[in-house]
Amino acid sequence: MKDIILNNLKQYGQEHLLTFWDSLSHSEQQELIDQIQSIDFALIANLYQHRNTPAESLTLADQASDPPSYKFSTVTDPTPCQSQKPIAVQEAVTAGEEMLRQGKVGVILVAGGQGTRLGFPHPKGMYPIAPVSEATLFQFHFEKVLATSQQYGYQIPYCIMTSPATHHETVDFLEQKNYFGLRKEDVFIFCQGTMPAVSLETGQVLLNSKNSIALSPDGHGGMLAAIARKNGNGISVLDCLRQRGIEYLFYNQVDNPLVRICSPEFLGYHLLSGSELTSQVIRKRFPTDKVGNIVEVNGRLYMIEYSDLPEEVARKTNSDGSLKIWAGSIAVHIFNTTLLEQNSKITTALPFHIARKKVPFVDLQSGEQIKPDKENAIKFERFIFDLLPSAKNAVVVEVDPPNHYAPLKNATGSSSDSPETVKRDLIAMYADWLNKAGAVVVADTPIEISPLFADSPEKIKQKIEKGTVFNKPTYLKN
Ligand code: UTP
Numbered sequence: 001m002k003d004i005i006l007n008n009l010k011q012y013g014q015e016h017l018l019t020f021w022d023s024l025s026h027s028e029q030q031e032l033i034d035q036i037q038s039i040d041f042a043l044i045a046n047l048y049q050h051r052n053t054p055a056e057s058l059t060l061a062d063q064a065s066d067p068p069s070y071k072f073s074t075v076t077d078p079t080p081c082q083s084q085k086p087i088a089v090q091e092a093v094t095a096g097e098e099m100l101r102q103g104k105v106g107v108i109l110v111a112g113g114q115g116t117r118l119g120f121p122h123p124k125g126m127y128p129i130a131p132v133s134e135a136t137l138f139q140f141h142f143e144k145v146l147a148t149s150q151q152y153g154y155q156i157p158y159c160i161m162t163s164p165a166t167h168h169e170t171v172d173f174l175e176q177k178n179y180f181g182l183r184k185e186d187v188f189i190f191c192q193g194t195m196p197a198v199s200l201e202t203g204q205v206l207l208n209s210k211n212s213i214a215l216s217p218d219g220h221g222g223m224l225a226a227i228a229r230k231n232g233n234g235i236s237v238l239d240c241l242r243q244r245g246i247e248y249l250f251y252n253q254v255d256n257p258l259v260r261i262c263s264p265e266f267l268g269y270h271l272l273s274g275s276e277l278t279s280q281v282i283r284k285r286f287p288t289d290k291v292g293n294i295v296e297v298n299g300r301l302y303m304i305e306y307s308d309l310p311e312e313v314a315r316k317t318n319s320d321g322s323l324k325i326w327a328g329s330i331a332v333h334i335f336n337t338t339l340l341e342q343n344s345k346i347t348t349a350l351p352f353h354i355a356r357k358k359v360p361f362v363d364l365q366s367g368e369q370i371k372p373d374k375e376n377a378i379k380f381e382r383f384i385f386d387l388l389p390s391a392k393n394a395v396v397v398e399v400d401p402p403n404h405y406a407p408l409k410n411a412t413g414s415s416s417d418s419p420e421t422v423k424r425d426l427i428a429m430y431a432d433w434l435n436k437a438g439a440v441v442v443a444d445t446p447i448e449i450s451p452l453f454a455d456s457p458e459k460i461k462q463k464i465e466k467g468t469v470f471n472k473p474t475y476l477k478n
Contacts, residue, residue: 005036012041013204019364020210028211035213039196039205047380048203051354060302061313064295066324069281070269072399077283079322081398087272095271096264099248103154105262106246106337107145108227110384111138111170111254112163112192112217119411123166125254126173129408131423132448132475137254137408138173142180143451144261149182150452156262157244159188159237161226163217167191181452188237190229192222195352197359197377206361206377209369214359214377220253220331221350221382228344238344241337249340251333251384255407257426259332260455267334269397276339277301277391280399281327287314291328292385294396301394303329303385327396329385330405339391349390350382402429431470433457438466445470450477 002021009015017036021029069081073089099105115124125138135143142158149156162170171189174180179187194215196205208214227237241249248267252259260266270278279301281294288311293304309325316324343349359377363370388394399405406425409417430449431441436457441447453476454460463476 001033005033009036009041012045014041016204016364017207017213019207020362020367024211032211032213035215038194039213041205044196044198044205044380045203047352047354048198048378051378055305055308055353060295060297061304061309063297064293064302064304064313064325065297066318067294067296067301067327068273068395069327070273070395070397072263072280072397072404073265074403075398075400077398077400079283079320079326083273083395085273087269089265092266092268092272093264094268096262096267097152099267099271100148100152100154100262100264103152103245104247105250105267106157106159106241106244106248107250107252107261108159108161108223109141109252109254110161110220110223112161112166112220112222113254114163114165114216117410118408123162123170123173123254124408125166125170127408127419129257129419129422129426130448130475131427131446132473133450133477135448135450137257138170139177139180140257140451141252141254141259141261142174142177142182144259144455146181147451147455148262149186155183155186157186157188157241157246158182159190159227159241159249161190161192161220161223163192163222164194164215165217188240190226190231190237192226193218195380197357197361197379199361200356200376200378206359207364208360209362210367214361216379217381219353219381219383221384221386223251223384224340224344224350224382224387227340238337238341242341247337249335249337251331251335253331253407255409256330256332256405257408257422258404258406258429260404266332266397269395270334273393273395275391275393275395276336277388277394278334279385279388279394279396280330280332280404281396282330282401282405283398284323284326284328287311287323287325289328291330293325294327294329294385294388295325301388301391301396303383303388327398330399330407331385332399332404333384335387336391339387343387343390350384350386352380352382355379355381401425402432433460434464434470437461437464439464439468439470442469442471446473448475450475452478 128134197214206214437460
C-alpha cells in the first residue's frame with residue numbers, strides 16, 4: 001500500500017507526506033491515506049505554479065463602472081439608482097410576497113468559517129450576541145426563518161453549510177436546541193470541502209501532525225460543489241430543493257444578526273429585474289473603504305476585492321460627484337437555483353484565490369510542530385461572489401447598514417465589527433423600530449426584539465401600545 005501511494009505522491013513532489021509512515025499505528029496510517037486520497041495534487045501543483053498570476057479582477061478594474069441597482073426602501077441616501085427598469089417599492093414587496101406564498105424560496109446559511117479573528121472556541125453561530133437574552137447568532141437566523149415560514153404558510157427548507165472545523169459541534173448544538181422550532185426534516189446540514197495548505201517556498205503540502213495534513217475549509221464558494229454533492233443515498237441538497245419546488249435560494253453569512261432573511265422587497269427586485277443573482281450592497285463611505293466592490297464590466301457584474309482596486313480607479317466620480325465604484329458587498333445574495341445547478345457541473349466555475357497565511361506545520365526532521373511567526377504558507381479558497389459574471393441580468397440592491405448590516409468579525413475590545421459594536425447596532429435598530437411604532441425608548445436602554453415577535457416597525461405597531469415607555473432592559477418575545 002505504502003509503495004503505491006508513494007509512487008503517486010512522487011509524481012507531484014509530495015512524497016514527504018509519508019515521512020513518518022513507519023512510526024504510525026494502523027489507524028493513523030489509514031487516516032493519512034484517507035486525507036491523501038481526498039486531495040487533487042495535480043490541481044494543487046497548478047495553483048501553486050500560478051500563485052503570482054494577477055487576479056482577473058485587477059485587469060478588470062480599469063473598465064469598471066457602477067452596476068445596475070435598486071434602493072431598499074429604508075435607504076435615505078438620495079443618490080439615484082442605476083436600474084434600467086424602474087421598480088416601485090410596493091411592486092417589489094408584492095412580487096416577493098407572492099414568491100414566498102408560492103413556497104418557492106429556500107434559505108442557505110454559510111457557517112463553515114474558522115472565525116479566527118473572533119477567537120471564540122466554538123462555531124461562530126454559537127456566539128451569544130443578543131444584547132438582553134444572550135441568544136446566539138444561530139438563534140437569530142433560525143427564528144427569522146421560522147417567522148417567515150409561519151407568515152407565508154410553508155416549511156422553508158433551511159440549508160446550513162458547515163466545514164470539518166464546525167460540523168460536529170454545530171450538529172450537536174442545533175439538535176440540542178431542537179432547531180429553534182424548525183422541523184428537523186426541513187433543516188439540511190451539509191459539510192463543505194477542504195483544501196490543503198502548501199509551503200510558500202516549495203509548494204509542498206504541509207503536515208499538521210505526523211499523520212494529518214494541514215487542511216482548511218475551501219472558502220464560502222465551496223458551497224457550490226457541496227450543495228450538489230450526493231450523500232450516501234445518492235441525493236444532494238440541490239436535489240432536495242428541486243423536489244420541494246424551490247426556485248430561489250436566499251444566502252447569508254452566519255456573522256450578521258441584522259440580515260433580513262427573505263425580505264419580500266429584496267426578493268421582488270430580484271424577480272422583477274429578471275436577475276439570476278442579486279446581491280445586497282452598502283454605499284461606500286469613502287473611495288478606499290475596505291469592502292469588496294461590485295462593478296459592471298461589459299454588461300456583467302464582477303466583484304473586485306478592495307486590495308485589488310487601484311486607488312486612482314477607486315477615486316473616480318460621476319458628474320454629480322458620487323463615487324463611480326460605490327457598491328460594497330455585504331454578502332447577502334439571492335440565487336436562482338438553476339444558476340447553481342448549471343454551474344455546479346462546471347468544476348472551474350469558481351476560481352481559487354490564494355491567501356498567504358501563518359500555518360502551523362510539522363518539521364520533517366524533528367517531527368515537532370512549529371508555530372511560524374511570519375507567513376509561511378498558501379491557502380486556497382473559493383468565493384461565492386465569483387458566480388456574479390456567470391449570472392444573467394445580475395443587479396445589486398442598496399441597503400442601509402443600520403437596518404441590515406452589523407457583522408461579528410473581531411474579538412471583544414476591537415473598535416469595529418466586535419461583540420460590543422454588534423450589540424450597540426442591534427439595540428439602536430430595535431429602539432428606532434419602537435420609536436417609529438410610537439413607543440418611547442429612554443436613551444441607552446438595552447432593547448431586544450425576537451424575530452418571532454416582530455421584524456419591522458409596522459409589526460411592532462400592532463403589538464405595542466402607543467406611548468409605552470421602555471426604561472429598563474427588555475426582551476420582547478412571543
Ligand atoms: P469570513 O471570511 O468572515 O471568515 O467568513 P471566518 O472564517 O468567519 O472568519 P476569519 O476570517 O477566520 O476571522 C464569512 C462567512 O463565510 C463563511 C463563514 O462561516 C462566514 O459565515 N465561510 C467562510 C464558510 O462557510 N466557509 C469558509 O470556508 C469560509
